[in-house]
Amino acid sequence: MGDSVRKNGILFFVGLVILTGFLSAKSVETAADWSSGTAYVLPAGRWEMGLFQPLRYGLSGGQEFSTHPLLFVKMPNLTYKRVWKADERGVIASRHQLLYPTPLLNTVARKGIGGIVSPEFTFPAMVSLHNEVLYTKKLMGSMQVTGKAGITVGVAFGDLDKRMTIDLPLVFQRLAVFYNNWLIRLGGDVTGHLSGRWNYLVDSDVFLIPGAEENFGFEHKGLLLWNKSDRFQLAIGYKLVYGQYPYGTQWHLLPPKVPGLPVWIPLFDLQWAW
Amino acid sequence: MKPTLALLTVILPFLFFQGCDPIVTEFPPVSNAISYQAKEVVDVPGKDTLLVMTWNIRFGVGRMAWFGDACGERVIATDDEVLTVMEALAAKINELDPDIIFLQEADVESKRTGYLDQVQWLLDHTALNYAAYASMWEAQFIPSDGLGRLNTGNAILSKWEITDAERIQLPLRGDQDALTKLFYLRRNILKTRIALPGKDNFYAVDIHATAFATDDTKKKHLARFKEELDKIVSDGGIFLAGGDLNEIPPGAAKLDYCLEDMCEGESYHQPGDDPEHREGSYFLYFDDENTWLQGLYDTYYPAVAHSDYIADEARYFTHTPDFANLSTDAWDRKIDYLWASDPWVAGSDSTHHEAVTTSDHCPVTAKWVIP
Numbered sequence: 001m002g003d004s005v006r007k008n009g010i011l012f013f014v015g016l017v018i019l020t021g022f023l024s025a026k027s028v029e030t031a032a033d034w035s036s037g038t039a040y041v042l043p044a045g046r047w048e049m050g051l052f053q054p055l056r057y058g059l060s061g062g063q064e065f066s067t068h069p070l071l072f073v074k075m076p077n078l079t080y081k082r083v084w085k086a087d088e089r090g091v092i093a094s095r096h097q098l099l100y101p102t103p104l105l106n107t108v109a110r111k112g113i114g115g116i117v118s119p120e121f122t123f124p125a126m127v128s129l130h131n132e133v134l135y136t137k138k139l140m141g142s143m144q145v146t147g148k149a150g151i152t153v154g155v156a157f158g159d160l161d162k163r164m165t166i167d168l169p170l171v172f173q174r175l176a177v178f179y180n181n182w183l184i185r186l187g188g189d190v191t192g193h194l195s196g197r198w199n200y201l202v203d204s205d206v207f208l209i210p211g212a213e214e215n216f217g218f219e220h221k222g223l224l225l226w227n228k229s230d231r232f233q234l235a236i237g238y239k240l241v242y243g244q245y246p247y248g249t250q251w252h253l254l255p256p257k258v259p260g261l262p263v264w265i266p267l268f269d270l271q272w273a274w
Numbered sequence: 275m276k277p278t279l280a281l282l283t284v285i286l287p288f289l290f291f292q293g294c295d296p297i298v299t300e301f302p303p304v305s306n307a308i309s310y311q312a313k314e315v316v317d318v319p320g321k322d323t324l325l326v327m328t329w330n331i332r333f334g335v336g337r338m339a340w341f342g343d344a345c346g347e348r349v350i351a352t353d354d355e356v357l358t359v360m361e362a363l364a365a366k367i368n369e370l371d372p373d374i375i376f377l378q379e380a381d382v383e384s385k386r387t388g389y390l391d392q393v394q395w396l397l398d399h400t401a402l403n404y405a406a407y408a409s410m411w412e413a414q415f416i417p418s419d420g421l422g423r424l425n426t427g428n429a430i431l432s433k434w435e436i437t438d439a440e441r442i443q444l445p446l447r448g449d450q451d452a453l454t455k456l457f458y459l460r461r462n463i464l465k466t467r468i469a470l471p472g473k474d475n476f477y478a479v480d481i482h483a484t485a486f487a488t489d490d491t492k493k494k495h496l497a498r499f500k501e502e503l504d505k506i507v508s509d510g511g512i513f514l515a516g517g518d519l520n521e522i523p524p525g526a527a528k529l530d531y532c533l534e535d536m537c538e539g540e541s542y543h544q545p546g547d548d549p550e551h552r553e554g555s556y557f558l559y560f561d562d563e564n565t566w567l568q569g570l571y572d573t574y575y576p577a578v579a580h581s582d583y584i585a586d587e588a589r590y591f592t593h594t595p596d597f598a599n600l601s602t603d604a605w606d607r608k609i610d611y612l613w614a615s616d617p618w619v620a621g622s623d624s625t626h627h628e629a630v631t632t633s634d635h636c637p638v639t640a641k642w643v644i645p
Contacts, residue, residue, distance in 0.1 A: 111341070111419055118349035118420025163350040167385060167423055168415060247389040247423060256297050256414075259456055 033230050033273065036066075037189035037203055038146045039093035039136035041081050050235070050271035054079065062086075062093075074104035081134075090137035095150070097130040101175070109164075116166055124158025126178045132185065142193035148205075150185045154178040162246075169241035169252040173207040173217035184208040199225040201235075207243075214244035223267070235269040298457055299412035307439035307464055308382075310405035310429075312397035318373075318433040320471030323619065323643050326577075327372035328516030328612050330482070330593075330635035333381040333426055334359045334392050337597050337631055341419060343554075344597045344634070345537035349420045353388045360392065362632045364399040370626075370639055371401060374468070375431040376516035376612075378482040378635075382407060385422035393429045402431040406439035408464040410482060416457055428464045428480045428517070438467040444481075444498055449489040459484075461495065463502055470644065477506050481517035486553040492521065496566050503574060507615055512645055515574075515613040518635065522557045523583050523608055524568050531555040531607065535595045555595075570613060577612035577623045577640035590625050593635050602627045610638050616645040 032040035034048070042048060042058030049055040049069075056066040062083035071077060079097040086092075102123050109117035117123075132150020139145055154177035165179070166172060177183045187205035194200050200223065207217035223237035239254040257264045336359040339346025367375065381387040382394075393405050409427040416424050430436065442463040446455055464480040479502060483495040496519065506513045522529055532542040535555040541547050557563055571580050583590050591605035605627055612623075622641035629636045 109420065113418050115419040115421070116417055120347065120349055120420070163352070163385075163388075246385075247383050259296060259298050259300065 034225070034227070034233055034271070037191065037201065038144060039083065039091040039134040041083055041093065046273060048271060048273040050269045052269045053271055071104065074107055076100040076103075090135055093134045093136075095130075095132050095134060097128075099128045099130070100126070101128075102126050108166075117164055121161060121164045123164065124156050124160070126154065126156045128152055128154040128177050130185070142199075144191045146189040146191075148185070148187040148189070151182060152177045152185060153182045154180075165246060167245045167247065169243055169250075169254065170219070170239075172214070172245055173209070173219075173243055176207070176209045176212060176214070176217075180209050180212045182210075184210070194224070197227045199227060201225060201237075214246060217241070217243040221267075223269075231273050233271040233273075235267075235271065237267050239267055297414050299409065299460075301409075301441060301443050301460055301462070303443050305441045305443075307441045307466070308407040308409075309436065309439060310393050310397055310407060312403045314398075315403045316401065316433075318401075318403070321373065321644070323641050324373040324514070325371065325639055325641055326374050326376075326514050326516065326612055327367070327370065327637050327639045328376040328378075328480075328518075328610055329363075329637040330378040330518040330610060330633060331363055331380060331392070332633040332635065333379050333384065333387050334363065334390070335387065336362070336633060337600060339597050343595065346597065350386050350422075351388070353390075356387045356390055359632060360390070360395055360399075362629075364396060366626070366629050366632060366637065367396070367400045367402075370637070372639060373433050374478055374514060375402065375429075376478070376480040377429040377431065378480070378518045379426055380407070380429045381424075381426045382409070383423065383425040385424070389423075393431070396431065400431070401433065403433050404436045405429050405431045406436045406464060406466045408439075408441035408462045408480075410461045411459045413457060418457070428462065428482055430464055430466050430468075430478050430480050432466075432468050432478065434471070435469045436466045437469050440465045442498070442502065444483070445491055445494045447484060447487045447489070447491045449487055449491070463499055465502060473512070473644065475509075475511040476644075477511050477513040479503060479506070479513055479515040481515070481519065483518070483520045485518075485520040488549070488551075488553060488559055490560065493560070493563075493566050496521065496570070500569050500573070503570075503613070503615070512615045513613075514615075514642060516611060516638075518610050519567065520554070520609050521567055522564065523580060524564050524571065525580070525584050526557075526564065526608070527587060528607070529557040529564060531557075531595075534606070567611075570611075575614045575617050577614070577618050577638060578608075578625070583608065591627075592625060592638060595634060597634070600630055602630050604630060605636060610635055612638055612640050614642050616642070618642050 041062055041064035042056055044058050044060040046058045054066040054068045056064055058064050064081040066079040067077055077099045081093055081095040083091060083093045102125050105123040109119055109121050111119045130150055130152040132148050134146055134148050136144055136146040156178045160179055185207055189203040191201045203221050205219045209215040220240045223235045226234040241252045255267055334356045335351045338348050338351060340348050380392045382391045383389050393407050397405055407427060407429045409425055412425045415422055442465060444461045461482055461484055466478045468476055468478050470476045481499050484492045503513060503515055532552040532555045535552055536542060542552050578590050590608050592608050592610035594604040594606055596604050619641035624639050626637045
């Protein structure tokens with residue numbers, strides 16, 4: 001293992017120390033349903049999951065765990081969220097995610113259909129740790145605004161060739177941490193009630209990758225949420241991504257228009273709770 | 275506030291949708307080609323005689339054992355590998371100093387070649403000033419074999435300004451399922467009008483016909499190519515044309531290369547083999563396939579006369595799929611051609627077998643007196 005691996009290891013260790021410091025402090029009990037983009041956690045004992053959203057579980061003491069269960073086998077991932085302060089001015093929480101994408105990446109480094117990465121390459125063991133602070137404040141009426149700031153550190157226990165990048169929106173910026181050792185994520189969510197059973201969610205995230213050639217990414221999502229009950233929610237909307245890639249910069253609207261279909265199909269998600 | 279947010283939620287995607295590229299670019303029957311200009315344009319005086327070249331440059335990876343055509347395992351070339359080949363291509367072009375080049379398989383934004391715009395790079399490193407480009411494969415992402423983003427196609431490079439450039443869509447392969455066809459190549463004819471001093475009716479036409487179709491797609495491509503040339507002449511124009519036709523000249527001694535081109539583990543011509551023939555290596559899917567170029571030979575002027583070719587085939591071979599053989603006798607078939615509406619300078623043609631490390635095709639050049 002060379003200098004880069006050692007450097008990555010140190011960064012990862014620093015991340016772990018920060019995480020341990022957070023976890024050793026006392027948490028605060030506060031919770032809300034359908035609250036994934038906010039500083040709130042789920043009520044104790046409540047489960048939520050969606051087709052594309054992670055499985056989330058609320059614990060007592062203002063804590064929450066989440067994971068993408070379908071991806072877990074190929075990409076072990078676990079997120080812990082904890083509320084630190086809650087009063088009339090707002091809620092402060094932290095979120096910490098551990099990710100091991102190596103098996104998934106090696107699965108898609110293959111010949112034939114589904115080969116996202118060339119089979120010439122094998123990904124080394126790679127781990128990332130994302131730590132972020134969230135602050136949610138209620139504004140006028142039902143509107144709720146959340147600000148987020150976080151740092152991701154990543155370790156690759158071996159060499160990564162620059163030809164191994166996956167130059168796709170959402171993916172390229174998230175994997176950049178393994179090439180750059182660290183990145184900064186800033187973001188904001190706005191949620192609120194529209195009318196009847198309809199709510200909205202608008203969010204934005206910025207990826208800053210200091211020192212990298214492609215050092216900027218921006219994601220924005222707009223969703224209309226239809227709450228059938230506190231047990232079921234339907235989300236429909238879009239995601240916009242602007243990013244710097246090895247080939248240049250590009251806007252992407254997601255999901256992309258499927259060739260052959262006369263109209264664009266929006267993003268949708270079905271979410272359940274129990 | 276609420277109505278504003280709701281409105282934004284609806285309107286934003288439609289605003290940006292207009293600026294977003296499709297996953298796979300599909301082309302109308304005729305569209306504008308992409309124009310290029312060298313960083314530094316050098317004035318070129320009028321000439322009586324032009325030197326013309328056609329060259330399939332194999333996306334600047336030389337003789338790399340690429341998975342798609344070379345029984346190889348490689349997919350993505352390194353930047354150094356691509357630059358080394360590009361420098362060799364430019365050196366050959368500068369040595370021969372052609373006035374007009376017909377390129378095939380030029381990458382302009384492909385992951386496999388480090389996203390280098392090879393058309394612009396060649397303009398900036400040779401004496402050519404202008405270019406037109408027509409993509410035959412443009413996709414934001416090919417989710418197969420790690421290919422990723424791809425944009426490759428035909429280009430015409432010229433010392434004189436290209437005033438019009440059309441991309442003419444050729445029929446898609448008819449022997450593929452819908453999903454494969456969606457992500458597969460969209461071959462084309464690139465038709466340009468070039469401002470030769472004193473000529474306002476001069477056209478240059480580039481083509482890369484299908485290599486792997488097992489149905490009559492190639493016949494349609496060749497017929498469409500001739501139709502376009504016929505149209506130029508009937509409208510009073512003159513032309514130079516070139517390209518990789520992926521077809522053997524009429525009367526060639528050998529039409530079946532399946533066994534020579536066979537990769538390890540493959541089998542052809544044996545009972546039960548499916549397919550029986552190797553795609554791209556068999557030139558006799560139809561009884562009359564070896565006559566598909568006859569119309570071009572009968573109507574226009576080939577840079578290499580048919581009688582010359584028949585007299586000494588090996589001298590005019592332009593392609594080799596044998597990636598282990600880097601000697602100048604590796605070439606084993608002719609599939610690259612130059613055509614003109616008016617006669618070439620007799621004996622001026624050259625099939626450059628010495629350019630054996632730069633591509634799996636060698637350049638063909640010939641001189642043409644402007645009528």
